[in-house]
Amino acid sequence: MQAKMERKIVVLGTGGTIAGASSVAGANVGYTAGQIGVDALLAAIPGLRQAAGGALAAEQLAQIDSKDMGFEVWTRLAQRCASHLADASVAGIVITHGTDTLEETAWLLHQLLDASKPVVLTCAMRPATALAPDGPQNLLDAVTLAAERAARGVLMVSAGVVHGAREVSKVHPLRLDAFASGDGGPLGWVEAGRVRWAHGCAPVSATPAYGVLLPALGVVHWPRVEIVLSHAGTDGALVDWLVEKGVDGIVVAASGNGTLHQALEAALARAVDAGVAVRVASRCPEGRMLDLHDMPWQSAKGLSPVKARISLMLELMQAP
Ligand code: SIN
Secondary structure, three states: OOOOOOOEEEEEEEEOHHHOEOOOOEOOOOOEOOOOOHHHHHHOOOOHHHHHOOEEEEEEEEEEOHHHOOHHHHHHHHHHHHHHHOOOOEEEEEEEOOOOOHHHHHHHHHHHOOOOOEEEEEOOOOOOOEOOOOHHHHHHHHHHHHOOOOOOEEEEEEOOEEEEOOOOEEOOOOOOOOEEOHHHOOOEEEEOOEEEEOOOOOOOOOOOOOHHHHHHOOOOOOOOEEEEEOOOOOOOHHHHHHHHOOOOEEEEEEEOOOEOOHHHHHHHHHHHHOOOEEEEEEOOOOOOOOOOOOOOOEEOOOOOHHHHHHHHHHHHHHOO
16 A cells, blocks of 8 residues: 655745844844744744644745845745645645735745645744744744645735735734735634635635746846836926836836826826836725726736736736
């Protein structure tokens, strides 16, 4: 009889406050992110292996403050996740990440990975050296979620709340419960070591829109896409400057339901004439702006400006 294979949860460390340390004992702020190795983070949590329901493996993929996240780490992370997802001995992946750009990484991975298993990002708002750090519980919850048979797709968990890659964003600079999913609400919760799905069952995973780009990510050029804000008193000069500098795409964080200052609108029309791809997202943190009609640009389909930028980069990368 063939022995049953023990499936493992792989934890990929990228840094962040969850791995942060302060020289001031117990401090919650004024620390340095990305100091403690992922092995040490795991070793400090009792019951983690049990939550994994099998073995645990860890890899230190990066050790950064996520404000400094960039294409090189993104490429390595996406390709490493793809290789683990293809490994039959891996049940799920956990990524420890800084809170500041977590939603961007989550959206990028959602667009690239065929995640028929869970890929769970987690983080912390307090450093590992705080009096009451939130990282250990978040990591335990992330491993629990990654080991959950029904879970799939790119998810994140913090403060016991499970969010999906599309809707999640950081909404508070300090609170432990710093993430929200806007109108859609969370996908579920991890409560006392159990996952409770908000709608009674786990969400289905989508086919990644840009999965074909994965193998070439390390060699292709990432298009330059910048975000411009429509605000009172703008004159559009920034857009003209970006076009002059050879920008490939511009995402506009527009007011309300996609409205633009008239000076900015004129500058964007010049950008489109110069061959620059323009997408319009709303700067409102909640709700979803309606699609645009009779405009030389498309709406960002409900994505926040930072996520719309990632989608536009991938779209331009895939363009013939
Ligand atoms: C970071 O994003 O790496 C630092 C801030 C945090 O994790 O809360």
